[in-house]
Amino acid sequence: MEVLKIATAGSVDDGKSTLIGRLLYDTKSLTEDKLEAIEKTSKQKGYDYLDFSLATDGLVAEREQGITIDVAHIYFSTASKSYIIADTPGHVEYTRNMVTGASTSQAAIILIDARKGVVEQTNRHFFINNLLRVKEVIVAVNKMDLVDFSEEKYNAIKADFEQLMSKRDYAEQKITFIPVSALKGDNVVDKSQNTPWYNGETILEHLEGLDLAAVSNVGTPRFPVQYVVRPKTEEFHDFRGFTGKVYGGELSVGDEVVVLPSMTRSKIKNIYFYDTEYQTAPRRSSVTITLEDEVNVSRGDMLVKVGDLPTIDKQLTATVSWMDTDNMITGGKYIVQHGINKVLAKVDAIEHKIHPDYSGIDESSTSLEMNDIAKVRLKLNRPIFYDRFKNHRTNGSFIIIDSRTNNTAGVGFIS
Amino acid sequence: MNTLTEEIQKPEILHLADRPNANALEHEAIYIIREVAAQFERPVLLFSGGKDSITLVRLAQKAFWPAKIPFPLMHIDTGHNFPETIEFRDKLVEELGVELIVRNVQDSIDQGKVIEETGKYASRNMLQTTTLLDAIEEFKFDACIGGARRDEEKARAKERIFSVRDDFGQWDEKNQRPELFDMLNGEIENGQNVRVFPISNWTELDVWSYIQKENIEIPSIYFAHLRNIFLRDGLIWSAEDDVVFRADDEIVEEQMVRFRTVGDMSCTAAVASHANTIEKVVAEIRESKISERGARIDDKRSEAAMEKRKQQGYF
Numbered sequence: 167m168e169v170l171k172i173a174t175a176g177s178v179d180d181g182k183s184t185l186i187g188r189l190l191y192d193t194k195s196l197t198e199d200k201l202e203a204i205e206k207t208s209k210q211k212g213y214d215y216l217d218f219s220l221a222t223d224g225l226v227a228e229r230e231q232g233i234t235i236d237v238a239h240i241y242f243s244t245a246s247k248s249y250i251i252a253d254t255p256g257h258v259e260y261t262r263n264m265v266t267g268a269s270t271s272q273a274a275i276i277l278i279d280a281r282k283g284v285v286e287q288t289n290r291h292f293f294i295n296n297l298l299r300v301k302e303v304i305v306a307v308n309k310m311d312l313v314d315f316s317e318e319k320y321n322a323i324k325a326d327f328e329q330l331m332s333k334r335d336y337a338e339q340k341i342t343f344i345p346v347s348a349l350k351g352d353n354v355v356d357k358s359q360n361t362p363w364y365n366g367e368t369i370l371e372h373l374e375g376l377d378l379a380a381v382s383n384v385g386t387p388r389f390p391v392q393y394v395v396r397p398k399t400e401e402f403h404d405f406r407g408f409t410g411k412v413y414g415g416e417l418s419v420g421d422e423v424v425v426l427p428s429m430t431r432s433k434i435k436n437i438y439f440y441d442t443e444y445q446t447a448p449r450r451s452s453v454t455i456t457l458e459d460e461v462n463v464s465r466g467d468m469l470v471k472v473g474d475l476p477t478i479d480k481q482l483t484a485t486v487s488w489m490d491t492d493n494m495i496t497g498g499k500y501i502v503q504h505g506i507n508k509v510l511a512k513v514d515a516i517e518h519k520i521h522p523d524y525s526g527i528d529e530s531s532t533s534l535e536m537n538d539i540a541k542v543r544l545k546l547n548r549p550i551f552y553d554r555f556k557n558h559r560t561n562g563s564f565i566i567i568d569s570r571t572n573n574t575a576g577v578g579f580i581s
Numbered sequence: 582m583n584t585l586t587e588e589i590q591k592p593e594i595l596h597l598a599d600r601p602n603a604n605a606l607e608h609e610a611i612y613i614i615r616e617v618a619a620q621f622e623r624p625v626l627l628f629s630g631g632k633d634s635i636t637l638v639r640l641a642q643k644a645f646w647p648a649k650i651p652f653p654l655m656h657i658d659t660g661h662n663f664p665e666t667i668e669f670r671d672k673l674v675e676e677l678g679v680e681l682i683v684r685n686v687q688d689s690i691d692q693g694k695v696i697e698e699t700g701k702y703a704s705r706n707m708l709q710t711t712t713l714l715d716a717i718e719e720f721k722f723d724a725c726i727g728g729a730r731r732d733e734e735k736a737r738a739k740e741r742i743f744s745v746r747d748d749f750g751q752w753d754e755k756n757q758r759p760e761l762f763d764m765l766n767g768e769i770e771n772g773q774n775v776r777v778f779p780i781s782n783w784t785e786l787d788v789w790s791y792i793q794k795e796n797i798e799i800p801s802i803y804f805a806h807l808r809n810i811f812l813r814d815g816l817i818w819s820a821e822d823d824v825v826f827r828a829d830d831e832i833v834e835e836q837m838v839r840f841r842t843v844g845d846m847s848c849t850a851a852v853a854s855h856a857n858t859i860e861k862v863v864a865e866i867r868e869s870k871i872s873e874r875g876a877r878i879d880d881k882r883s884e885a886a887m888e889k890r891k892q893q894g895y896f
Contacts, residue, residue, distance in 0.1 A: 167604060167605075167606075167787070167790070168605070169605045169606060169782075197869065197870055197871050197872040198870040198871055199871050199872050200872055236739050236754070236755075236757065237739075237759075238735075238738045238739055239731045239732075239738050239781075239782070240738070241731070241732045241782075241784045243784065243786070248606075248784070248787065250782055262759060263759075265759075265761070266759040266760065266761055269761040269762045270760075270761075270762065392612070392615045392616065392619055393615045393618055393619045393645075395645055395646075395647070395648045396648065397647045397648035397649070398648075399647070399648075402647045402648075405647060407647075409615055409644070409645075410615075411608065411612045411763065416598075437597070438589075438646070439597050439600075439643075440642070440643040440646050441589060441590050441646055441647070442589070442590040442591075442592050443589060443590070443591060443592060444592055444594070444595060444596065444597040444600075445592075445595035445596065446595060446596045446597060446598075447597050448596065448597055448598035450605065450608055451597050451598070451608050452607075452608040452609075452611035452612045452615070452644070453597065454646070465619050489759050501768070503764055503766060505763070505764065506616070506619070506764075559762070560762060560763065563761070563762055563764075564764070565761055565764045565766060567766055567768055569768075572745075572766070572768035572769060572770065573758055574758040574759050574760070574761070574766045577759075577761045
């Protein structure tokens with residue numbers, strides 16, 4: 167079964183929860199008991215419509231205050247795909263949550279209120295999807311029912327958004343515009359009778375048609391070793407299997423590889439998935455690899471193909487998105503977790519803050535607050551093996567851990 | 582004992598992506614389980630005998646083959662389990678050759694740490710938390726792998742894959758670590774522990790389809806069988822044991838039922854069903870209009886029942 171992860175982005179009243187509720191409702195993914203609970207609570211609150219946000223706002227505080235605090239995950243499936251929607255709130259910790267949601271998604275839906283058009287928030291939503299290199303973006307122009315399904319209005323918003331597209335640094339990104347009314351159900355799952363001027367797909371039709379291989383960011387194969395399997399039983403007493411997930415591209419038996427950081431060369435002897443051998447492991451598969459030679463490999467090492475070496479360095483520059491209430495400061499020391507590899511890091515310099523709405527940079531910063539995005543230079547106590555985020559979404563990113571609190575305080579995208 | 586060459590299956594399919602059961606969620610779960618083994622000193626897999634924990638065990642087998650699963654299983658036994666589940670548990674543990682730890686809610690009751698609930702809706706489900714937290718402290722477990730899924734319940738939908746619990750086992754839902762890409766931050770202080778949910782992103786149907794495709798054995802109560810039951814609040818309660826309180830006017834009758842979720846006998850309702858094979862069960866789930874936890878009596882207590890239990894250290 168194919169799984170597509172989608173992040174949603176919208177300002178407070180753009181109808182994000184309604185859109186998700188509509189997707190669930192029209193694909194018959196809301197069970198009767200859940201629907202009854204929503205009907206009951208909507209009625210209690212005196213609404214004359216179904217408040218689908220009740221399906222996703224899971225915490226007591228959220229229901230009390232009518233807000234979404236945290237990223238919620240919503241699941242639905244069709245005959246051909248399973249969908250996971252990361253629903254991110256539009257409030258204070260906005261950038262942090264949106265970056266988090268987008269990091270695990272291959273597609274994004276940006277909502278625009280047809281009455282308001284492209285607003286400052288829209289710039290931010292698009293900026294973050296660009297920064298995270300989400301390849302497939304749907305721009306849903308919502309509340310079309312409130313502008314009489316006006317084609318002119320829709321085209322004006324589309325033109326405004328296209329202006330924004332000229333500012334991005336990600337030409338491969340695909341953008342699809344769809345006029346919808348989430349409340350009434352127009353062009354969400356079913357084609358609308360109210361938009362005869364629109365010949366494109368509905369949101370679900372578009373998602374169903376996506377080729378998962380095409381929306382994935384492909385790079386060169388990287389295999390960070392997670393755990394070494396040594397059964398030490400009689401029948402497997404020489405077995406040394408290197409387990410991990412294949413990123414970027416595929417690996418095959420016979421491939422000549424280099425083990426980092428030792429730079430030892432060997433060849434892939436076997437690829438196992440559970441008790442079966444395969445010739446080739448695709449990207450994102452969790453496999454066990456054995457090598458032709460007795461080489462010393464431990465957790466944190468990386469297998470790469472000969473001639474495809476990443477950068478091996480003790481310093482790097484990255485775009486950092488800060489997520490902690492404690493500020494990041496110049497000279498501060500942190501743990502950097504790059505994939506599964508942990509090293510100590512020192513903030514060498516905060517080069518400049520980046521306004522996450524394409525409005526420029528701010529060069530006079532020495533610290534970062536939560537939701538800030540900045541270009542940062544880091545020094546590490548040991549070399550790591552990295553690619554530029556542009557070329558490798560997995561091997562080009564890292565998280566920053568505050569060693570005093572153990573919190574995940576930020577994320578970095580290597581330049 | 583098989584020899585190495587006999588044990589290893591040579592595939593007819595060369596490319597792993599072409600395997601008919603290819604499943605992105607499976608690769609994700611195996612990755613998470615391996616991170617637990619690598620990042621923690623004393624992990625444990627919380628095993629209830631239910632379908633989700635049985636699925637976890639299969640994933641752990643896959644993660645470490647040909648080695649054994651490198652951590653023990655632990656069952657927090659309410660003493661109110663379905664006998665079929667216990668029988669199944671013991672057989673599975675023997676086959677796997679892993680250690681099984683059992684800690685009993687009855688002991689916590691006898692020690693006066695918890696008080697047994699009384700009345701019509703009495704259940705030991707809430708009491709498990711104390712026994713679990715004591716066991717975590719006794720064995721100094723730093724990571725507990727559980728089979729909870731985000732689609733089960735809306736408070737669970739907010740749960741992280743690596744979810745940090747404080748010394749009191751409490752979940753601070755408003756202060757959770759962001760989880761980015763595949764990176765799992767398992768850094769904790771002494772006394773804290775992490776609850777790990779490798780099948781967070783699976784739905785009920787994903788689990789059932791997996792059990793079907795992988796041909797995984799599950800306890801017989803998941804399949805339709807004749808059972809003495811009685812009806813209360815529109816739910817089907819088992820009347821085969823005296824664990825569940827039953828009033829004189831609640832009449833026992835025999836009906837074809839199966840269990841869709843298996844918890845404590847006192848908090849799990851059956852569903853009317855004729856699905857006696859895994860194929861029929863999967864078809865039934867696909868068509869079902871009621872959610873899985875619709876038959877969990879423990880969730881019906883209030884809209885925030887799960888969130889409250891989680892804050893107190895529940896699974």
